[in-house]
Amino acid sequence: MHIQLRVGEPADVEPIAELRAEAMRPDLERLGRYDEDRVRRRFREAYRPEHTRVVEVDGRLAGCVAVRPAEDGHWLEHFYLDPALHGRGIGSSVLAGLLTEADAAGHTLRLNVLQGSPARRLYERSGFVLTGEDPMDVFMVRPPGSGAGSAAAR
Template identity: 30%
Template sequence: MQALEFRSATAADLPFLVALRHATMSEHLARVNAARDDASQLARVLVRFEHARIVSVNGQDVGLLKAYREPGQWYIAQIQIAPQFQGQGLGRAIIENVLDQARRDGLPTALKVLTGNPARRLYEALGFRETSQEDAEHLMVCPPRQERVSATG
């Protein structure tokens, strides 16, 4: 897999981020009867925008990550990969980066996923387990992972 690059999102990225959210979330939002208009998508993008990181591969923007440390845990607020880049291991690699940081800090990692979102399978494969549900959102938590042993070590 190609190297991931992260940079802080800026106002200039907002059109990309709203389009990305439409492309990745509209189906899931429709399933739970949530708003999908541009204003609603922009409002969601702007939540905790100071933590927004644009994910790039070979200089091409491919996604968004919002993750940050809270008291007692790391929290992944948003992760979205453009549909044409899904299925290439990018989401897994991005989440593993966050889980590695949480492990170094000795903290669990939490995220929320909408009912019916197929990304839940990835989260479960990475060790996340559902701890609660509110309406159509499922809170999932992954305990701090053991340090990974390299195949060459």
């Protein structure tokens, strides 16, 4: 299995919007919030190719992740993988690479994950800590060099 990341392009928006709808459906349905149109529209409105990396496995679209600069650090957003590829270490590998880059640049990473999402465990193993939550989301932060994936943890 060959995992490659490339910079997002404007033409990626629709295939990724479809992938997002498929990847998020179980969690959004569990929370009573799945809306066929809204799940795609929210991605289209937020998509910024310059902050997005498309994950390809063996040359095919497998997911995406965005790292958006902000005043309070960088936001890790839109981290979706094809559900058929879950459990193969792809998400862990992609995240480890992003954490190495963030640590080298001295960037704090922030994110939010849906309540009850299994992805939260991945983030906690990677050094993210809880900063708050609401009925829909869990908010987390990871200062540079903290937790798994950092040079200090090796």
